[in-house]
Amino acid sequence: MKIKQHPQWLALAAVLLCGGAADAQTTKTKYIDKSNMQPSVKPGDNFYVYANGEWLKKNPVPGSKTRWGSFDVLREESSKRLQTLLEDAAKNTSRDRKTQIIGDFYASGMDSIGIEKKGFTPISADLNRISALADIKSFLYEVATLRTNGMGSALFGMGVGPDRKNVTVYIPSVSQGGTTLPDRDYYLKDDTRSTTIRNAYKEHLKKMFTLVGEDAATAEKSAASVLQIETELARAQYSRVEMRDPYKTYNKFSVAGLNTLTPAINWTDMFGLMKVKGVDSVLVGNPSFLKTVNGMLGSVSLNDWKSYLRWNVIRSAAPNLSSAFVNQDFAFNKVLTGQKEQTPRWQRLSGQIDRMLGDLVGEIYVEKYFKPEAKVRMLELVNNLQATFGERIKRLDWMSDETKTRALEKLNAFAKKIAYPDKWKTYEGVVASRTDYIGNLRSASIWSYNNMVNRMGKPVDRTEMGMTPPTINASYSPSNNDLTFPAGILQAPFFDFGADDAVNYGGIGAVIGHEMTHGFDDQGRQFAADGNLKDWWTKEDADKFKAKADEVVNQYNALTVLDTIHVNGKLTLGENLADLGGLSIAYEAYTKTEEFKKGKLIDGLTPAQRFFINWAQVWRNNAVPETQAQLILTDPHSPGIHRANAPVTNIDAWYDAFNVKPGDKMYKPKEQRTRIW
Known part of the structure; x- marks a missing residue:
């Protein structure tokens, strides 16, 4: 599960629970x-x-997976159900808006020929814009632009959620982030595994920069710049254990106070650029991290920052571009996770649509399967x-x-939130075209971002479910003091x-x-x-x-x-x-x-x-x-x-x-x- 880089206290305390499917008519002795x-x-x-020995022998990890257990079997079944729903939606000619969006989204992602022809043109304008940046001010403007347009979260994490000491109001939070590898230790440790992954990551960076047109020497330099920047950011990050302390990560600043903490960043302007309105106070998860960022804005060259931003655009788009990018992305993932075969396109896509438009597909899922x-x-x-x-x-x-x-x-x-939400999101403003996969991804991402920042000034919505109905999981939220059990786990x-x-x-x-x-x-x-x-x-x-x-x-x-x-x-x-x-x-x-x-x-x-x-x-x-x-x-x-x-x-x-x-x-x-x- 991929977690957004918000402070850990904001994330739902979730248990990764999944299980094998069984026929409802099976006799009791077969459960x-x-x-x-x-x-x-x-x-x-x-x-x-004792309980699982023979099953473990008979069920090795499939080539397209990194682990295989009873809950992975159930997750596999859920993804096949989603595939059926999405394929039916794509074929349906007399469709309502809900079916049209998820059907066309799915069709665009399954159009491998069309995606192949486009290569990296869907991100070329973004890369060119970054290359033309003139100074650090325009760099920070671009950091905000990428975030609001669904192209990743460079430099730091930012979210809008309940103030954990006053949960009736929303407040923006700024957290550590800006790195690619799964944990800061991969940048900092010198054991064999960490070194192997770092070396593979540098090669991965070079190959990706080459794929967007850089020559070998330039790609080498760009890769070195990214690795150096991310390593410095990693050094400033709290460990995952430290991030579990809700008091250590609760540091409230006025906007003026935050400007004093990081004088190289005008947060009044930054929040405006990030569409966060009416900000008077901000929660900072790791103030020392932001101090490091502030120092780096003066010490790192603009050209290195450009390489870093170009990489953020490339890595956010790579799994959804032409096969050269998808294959290289997977090649590095093999080193990182040990996965032997690429997950089938339909399965990657069904999971993606569930994550991005969960209520649209979830409503249909519940009608058919729950x-x-x-x-x-x-x-x-x-x-x-x-x-x-x-x-x-x-x-x-x-x-x-x-x-x-x-x-x-x-x-x-x-x-208690069970199976599905009381009110379904309608995703007003999201558009989907059968011929523009990257455009569809951005439309859904922009909606999600706007939905988050538009909370500011509104009453806290305690009815929201943090998981989509097909999800094989469950959660507890400390700020809401609520329990969530999606339909998928039932x-x-x-x-x-x-x-x-x-x-x-x-x-x-x-x-x-x-x-x-x-x-x-x-x-x-x-x-x-x-x-x-x-x-x-x-x-x-x-x-x-x-x-x-x-x-x-x-x-x-x-x-x-x-x-x-x-x-x-x-x-x-x-x-x-x-x-x-x-x-x-x-x-x-x-x-x-x-x-x-x-x-x-x-x-x-x-x-x-x-x-x-x-x-x-x-x-x-x-x-x-x-x-x-x-x-x-x-x-x-x-x-x-x-x-x-x-x-x-x-x-x-x-x-x-x-x-x-x-x-x-x-x-x-x-x-x-x-x-x-």
Whole structure:
């Protein structure tokens, strides 16, 4: 998932959850297919392999993917559904506006012959304009122009969202950004992997500059300029762990104060150029980063800045230009991720349209593929989990009554967004032509940008869903204090009407509990019931929480991927806390069901065993080594094996369900098991 370069607090605290599709008419015993398990492995030695071993052997990563797991199967199915909808829209001759836009957008992107003929002419005017820049003032004007015209976000990130200390009003935020590689460490570390990627990146830059007409010597110089600028920007960036601190990244400036911080940038003019109106205050995620940018505006030559801006135009357009650009873009991606084959054009395009025009395609998706009764049942499950979570908070032995009262206030204030939005976006002003793919992309990007900046001065819209209906994911937003479960995730193995309660609670129940726990993880707990960033804890309770959270950090720090690369327990803390809390809450909620109380075996498995096995099977996943190494640096989620295994070692019911005893490799004595929520 690609995240926009806004401050991390602004992003939704999302869990990357996906799962394999199943036929709604399948008998209950088939929701857990025992042929995918590896019973020769003791559950207490490696529960993940016990639950998934045979599936992992039989399901290598396809050439066009970087990882393949139960949720990737479901994502694949969702993309095929989108393909059907988009192809039908493209063929439909008697179309309403909604169908016309997505149909013509899709047709333009599938017109490989037309795209090939154009080469890089769709961006040639932009490149020429940049080449003609006369001074730093015109350079900064161009930075704003590219942003407002849907051609990337050079130099820094900028967004408009709720002020996290006053969530009833919108405020612009300026954040660190301006780099291409997935993490600052790729620029700064000298280990073999980082050096290899940096060298490949420099070659990639040279080849891309050559493709837009630069001779070899000029392309070499341009590539060196870009790498030097981005490396300097990377040095000034906070780490991903630092970006998780909502107070560290909350720095409010008046516009005049921001002008004083960076005298080389007139922010009054800059916000005007970026169409952000009525600005009196600005949030700055990393003030020292902007100071570095300010210094670079005086030290870096204009010619180097021109190369940097030309690169921003090229890289934002390259995946959508002629095959020479697409192939070179993929060639570098192979080094970065290990992906062996290009994702099919139809699949790239269907995902792109879903991201850019999600409500248009989502409305059609819901009409065709979503059962309304699933929304009703889902709300029941959410309410069940919410009630159980409340009971657990009341029983906590480490929290005072004062803090419990406020925790319950926050829990009971959760807003719930299920399946699809109450009001669909109409994307007024977006136009789509069957012969202008790049123009269509820009039209949709410009709409998205304008929609964001036009929020200024308006009441905060707390009804917006942060995900499109087909998305296989779920999220919690601290500023909105809301839970989002798109239609896409309301399918097996997470949720199905035909499945037994063990499967549904071990799947979507754990997802619900996970998202609820995000409201009380190391970041979420710092936001109050109304969504504002403010401290509602007693100091003693906060200290106890931090001590327990440190236990989780240490547990995950000890885990590895590819034998030697350790999980970053601080980067993944929020998701690890949510996994532990979500699974614990879901299991207790499940014990209240009649099915659990009856204790009937299904396919030789007890209710508790089926609950935990489905949890583990949700996380089955094969990934190529390059992607595994990248995700350890960039992903706030732990690898699938550890998401399956680590939480259960802290839950007594798992030990009972599988008779896990001292001597088993995953066994932890009771006094060492971490219990938080």
